[in-house]
Amino acid sequence: LHLVLFYENRLQDHHLVIPSVLQGLRALSMCEVLSPGLAVSVLKAIFQEVHVQSLLQLDRHTVYSIITNFMGTREEELKGLGADFTFGFIQVMDGEKDPRNLLVAFQIVRDLIAKNYTLGPFVEELFEVTSCYFPIDFTPPPNDPHGIQREDLILSLRAVLASTTQFAEFLLPLLIEKMDSDLQSAKLDSLQTLTACCAIYGQKELQEFLPSLWSSLRREVFQTASEKVEAECLAALHALSACLSRSVLSSDTEDLLDSFLSSILQ
Known part of the structure; x- marks a missing residue:
């Protein structure tokens, strides 16, 4: 003392x-x-x-x-x-x-x-x-x-x-912004971080950001100059779909998975 x-x-x-x-x-x-x-x-x-x-x-x-x-x-x-x-x-x-x-x-x-x-x-x-x-x-x-x-x-x-859903509302806009960056390293880091977040996020965290996420991912999948970025985008899409599927099983909210997949199929 x-x-x-x-x-x-x-x-x-x-x-x-x-x-x-x-x-x-x-x-x-x-x-x-x-x-x-x-x-x-x-x-x-x-x-x-x-x-x-x-x-x-x-x-x-x-x-x-x-x-x-x-x-x-x-x-x-x-x-x-x-x-x-x-x-x-x-x-x-x-x-x-x-x-x-x-x-x-x-x-x-x-x-x-x-x-x-x-x-x-x-x-x-x-x-x-x-x-x-x-x-x-x-x-x-x-x-x-x-x-x-x-x-x-x-x-x-x-x-x-990627350790808490409490960061989602601040992190997702940041990831979307960095996905649109000219720096490949920033794109890759953002995509890998998004994939890591999907392990703990649910529909509630993703709902308002899904259209922007899909718009950024779509551009990279169809127009990217880098196979690395394309592979990470596909991994992120896979993680997002899995995340929304899990939420569907555990909630009675509107089916975000359905609308997300419809926009991809379109």
Whole structure:
């Protein structure tokens, strides 16, 4: 308790001591005998006192590690913070540029969603703070000692974007926009992300976007210059049809599958 209070107070000191204070708090975040309530206290202090994105890469990484450690061992405590925890994390991540940190940040967002933390009114903000990296535009520097590949970031971000139906109303317009991009890599990433989303979406999520999705897919299937893009479009159509078929079996809503397939047959 005394150490935690000491470090929390030091967060208000000169910015040069902050990295050392964060190292101390990270060590405490791995401590199994920390009293109940202290994890919340530490995170509140960091959210309030530290402008994380003005720190160096290593120090920002330390903040993500503290959050990850507490999420692993103090889940119920953190959930007690409600949407304040989500909002605090959004502020920490906002503007992150380093690929090493982004991989950890994306994993935190996945855990927030997978473990049903309260997102409250911050669903759109959480989407914005992650989707701003889509599609991933990263080329590892030559002789990169960290070994992070573009594909690692693409898959990690896709796992976040396709992990919840709560993102659908924001994500589908973004995917449609990027499908119409001139960049082949953006088209492919959008199509693969759409296919991944179909595993969890239902008619409700897709309904208003089906005409636009079909219009973008149709153009690529019939007019594309790339076999790769065409193959991904066909895979996405297959996934959309399967998704709508599943929904038909489980609901009594209007038959979207029928109208979707009619437009394709036409």
